[in-house]
Amino acid sequence: MRFGLALRAFWKALFDQASAERIAVALDEHAVPRLEKASAELSESTKKTQPIRKLSPAQNPAITLLATLQRDARLIDLIHEDLDQYQDAQVGAAARPCLKQCRQSLDRILKIEKLVDAKENETVTVPAGATAARYRWIGESSANGEATAKLVHPGWRAASVELPQWSGNEEDAQVIAPAQVSAP
Known part of the structure; x- marks a missing residue:
């Protein structure tokens, strides 16, 4: 709490x-x-x-993150595209550059790193009093204190957060991406 x-x-x-x-x-x-x-x-x-x-109100950090991923990688466009009309190879070809750019953007603004520095399937020590936010047991565990376990996924954490500062108007604070228009 x-x-x-x-x-x-x-x-x-x-x-x-x-x-x-x-x-x-x-x-x-x-x-x-x-x-x-x-x-x-x-x-x-x-x-x-x-x-x-x-x-002026600050833009919600979630909106700022989505706006960054849309601007840099067009992530929202890819997510909202009707993918059923395309072959798997076409979806993969479209997703590859988007995912690469998303990773670059996230690396720039969040500095993401592994939570546990070990490889999957290695044995790791789970400290006594570890929170569910850091360690999620799969299956049942009878451990009350420090325990050893097999690492299924290392988890992720943001080592630093450097979101761009919002400088827009109050009525624009919810805009993820502007509409694009051209002359007739």
């Missing part, structure tokens, strides 16, 4: 300035959010003549 909450707070603080300020206030009871501080410092006459500038 706390781990999930910490991750949610991390992502909100990273990509949403208003949420970051609320989190800062929650962690330090003496802090005052910049937006509230700025509005408190304005005089009554200034408040009547000048509207308080709202921060």
Whole structure:
């Protein structure tokens, strides 16, 4: 529960300035959010003549990731294509460059690496207290503490996250890819 909450707070603080300020206030009871501080410092006459500038909302990180994969590799186009009308060889030929570009994009913005540094079918040690987010037992395990197990899949983790910063308008925050048009 706390781990999930910490991750949610991390992502909100990273990509949403208003949420970051609320989190800062929650962690330090003496802090005052910049937006509230700025509005408190304005005089009554200034408040009547000048509207308080709202921060532009951040784009959801999932939308940013999808937009990047669409822009770089046209992943959404491939996923939404009716593949039943094509032969397997045609689908594979179309998917290969898309998948290569997706990997390059993910390597650039997420730095993905194996969670467990071992090969499949090797014996690995699962530490005591390992979470289900890191180790998922296939079948039943009677292990209560540290245990050895056969590695079925090494898992993946993001070593770093460097998503592009959103700078668009509020009404465009949900756009994954713009419509492309040409002159008649």
